Amino acid sequence: ERGEYAHYMLKEIHEQPVAVADTLEGRIAGGKILTQIFGVDAERLLADTQAVHIIACGTSYHAGLVARYWIEQLAGVPCTAEIASEYRYRDPVVKEGTLFLTISQSGETADTLAALKLAKDRPYLARMAVCNVPESSIVRESSLVLMTRAGPEIGVASTKAFTTQLVALALFSLELARAKGLDAARYADGVRQLEQLPGLIAETLKLDAEILELATHFADKQHALFLGRGTHWPVAMEGALKLKEISYIHAEAYAAGELKHGPLALVDEEMPVIAVAPNDRLIDKLKSNLEEVRARGGVLYAFVDETVAHGLDAAHVVILPAAGEIAAPVVSTIPLQLLSYHVAVLRGTDVDQPRNLAKSVTVE
Numbered sequence: 001e002r003g004e005y006a007h008y009m010l011k012e013i014h015e016q017p018v019a020v021a022d023t024l025e026g027r028i029a030g031g032k033i034l035t036q037i038f039g040v041d042a043e044r045l046l047a048d049t050q051a052v053h054i055i056a057c058g059t060s061y062h063a064g065l066v067a068r069y070w071i072e073q074l075a076g077v078p079c080t081a082e083i084a085s086e087y088r089y090r091d092p093v094v095k096e097g098t099l100f101l102t103i104s105q106s107g108e109t110a111d112t113l114a115a116l117k118l119a120k121d122r123p124y125l126a127r128m129a130v131c132n133v134p135e136s137s138i139v140r141e142s143s144l145v146l147m148t149r150a151g152p153e154i155g156v157a158s159t160k161a162f163t164t165q166l167v168a169l170a171l172f173s174l175e176l177a178r179a180k181g182l183d184a185a186r187y188a189d190g191v192r193q194l195e196q197l198p199g200l201i202a203e204t205l206k207l208d209a210e211i212l213e214l215a216t217h218f219a220d221k222q223h224a225l226f227l228g229r230g231t232h233w234p235v236a237m238e239g240a241l242k243l244k245e246i247s248y249i250h251a252e253a254y255a256a257g258e259l260k261h262g263p264l265a266l267v268d269e270e271m272p273v274i275a276v277a278p279n280d281r282l283i284d285k286l287k288s289n290l291e292e293v294r295a296r297g298g299v300l301y302a303f304v305d306e307t308v309a310h311g312l313d314a315a316h317v318v319i320l321p322a323a324g325e326i327a328a329p330v331v332s333t334i335p336l337q338l339l340s341y342h343v344a345v346l347r348g349t350d351v352d353q354p355r356n357l358a359k360s361v362t363v364e
């Protein structure tokens with residue numbers, strides 16, 4: 001039941017501290033991730049993993065794109081993330097030692113399931129799933145499963161499923177990285193970030209009133225542009241997807257470095273630009289994006305943490321709790337969920353049941 005909340009989506013956004021804590025429950029002890037959560041043969045599997053192919057759709061694909069950065073950055077293992085509907089109709093080259101990894105909230109998405117079935121005939125090391133529904137087809141067809149424990153997600157727009165997917169993928173990335181010789185201090189720091197995440201999300205949810213005010217700036221817009229770099233690029237993609245699916249505002253996400261290569265032509269006072277750049281190593285580049293946007297009469301909304309907010313002369317700066325390389329993409333997702341929610345409510349759309357969409361896409 002949605003209880004005090006006006007919509008399931010809002011309830012599910014606010015459930016994230018608990019959903020993330022549940023997903024971590026019993027998976028970390030004494031500052032270490034329990035290797036056996038990846039199966040009885042996990043140590044050998046991790047040692048043998050020479051590459052990872054991530055396959056998913058929609059929001060789950062965005063989680064996969066974030067994981068790709070972690071897997072390459074932390075584990076030094078080549079990783080691709082691809083949409084299932086593309087993967088299933090091409091001829092991917094699978095080298096020895098490649099792990100196939102699907103991500104799905106429902107476990108029933110037709111394209112993801114079809115890709116998984118195709119993968120059985122390819123020389124993959126194993127077929128692992130990150131999934132939220134234990135009795136689902138994708139779980140049944142996988143040789144290895146890491147469950148997210150988001151609980152039932154009723155709102156069509158995925159929120160807590162996404163953040164718990166990120167947590168499950170972070171557990172995997174860190175454990176793969178440890179098996180590949182990641183520096184112990186960086187590993188310990190990553191695990192600590194995961195343990196702090198429920199508290200950090202709860203703190204970020206306190207931005208709700210500020211985001212509601214911000215939402216009034218978007219309610220009458222037709223378009224919005226989201227920018228991010230590194231792991232925050234897929235976070236920007238997820239922010240744009242949420243906004244378009246529930247508020248019907250046309251939104252696009254670009255890697256910030258691409259702004260000049262085309263989308264800048266669209267920027268004017270009617271095209272707000274949202275930059276997701278907490279603690280970005282490339283903060284100076286954000287500042288130059290900002291000038292580019294401002295010079296075209298555009299309005300820039302920056303979501304940054306307090307370590308970089310100082311001296312940032314954007315029209316609107318939302319300050320997020322500071323977080324490290326693992327926690328930051330989760331934290332910066334929260335305000336974008338709240339933004340799309342409030343914009344949709346202001347526009348009077350059916351937040352939990354957006355037009356034309358189904359919660360589980362079981363046909364291609």
Ligand code: F6R
Nearest residue numbers: 058059060104105106109157158
């Ligand atoms: C967006 C959304 C969809 C799903 C996609 C995959 O909010 O919910 O994009 O993420 O249909 O669904 P699952 O994760 O069930 O495979």
